[in-house]
Amino acid sequence: MAENIKVGIVMGSTSDWEVMKEAAQVCKDFGVAYEARALSAHRTPVELEKWIESAEARGCQAFIAGAGGAAHLAGVVAAQTILPTFGVPMPSKYMKGLDSLLATVQMPKGIPVPTLAIGEGGAANAALAVIAMLALHDPALKEKLVDFRAKQAEKVRNATLPELK
């Protein structure tokens, strides 16, 4: 268990990792300490509560929670902390993630869960949103984020489309 972390990444199941690893990768690329865990709001509620407490005690500044189906995980995390908690809806087998999206985004007033897009893009963007927040008080991180945006824009500018045959 890491001694100090800035971001807690949690997902309802190990089956979410393929998507949620995108959030972990962004944190890693920016040099932001994170811890990723598979803990479920309904299968392991006690362990989830303990992990939130422990993450906070180790300096965590924000949580990213990804879940699929009746995706209450992010809401349950947000209910137990005042740290910003971002939700990532997992693509699901039968409803393609629409169930996860609605369950995550439709939080009743009082406990916010800023919710990202379904899937990998949402997971990466959740980490970028957390980094933007952390960068408010971290000039070195801000520089990395500005650089990331510049490189991303440059890639688009330099892109060429295929010729028609």
Ligand code: RP5
């Ligand atoms: C949710 O149920 C998880 O977040 C996952 O997206 C979905 C399916 O979980 P598994 O049955 O694959 O463990 O709790």
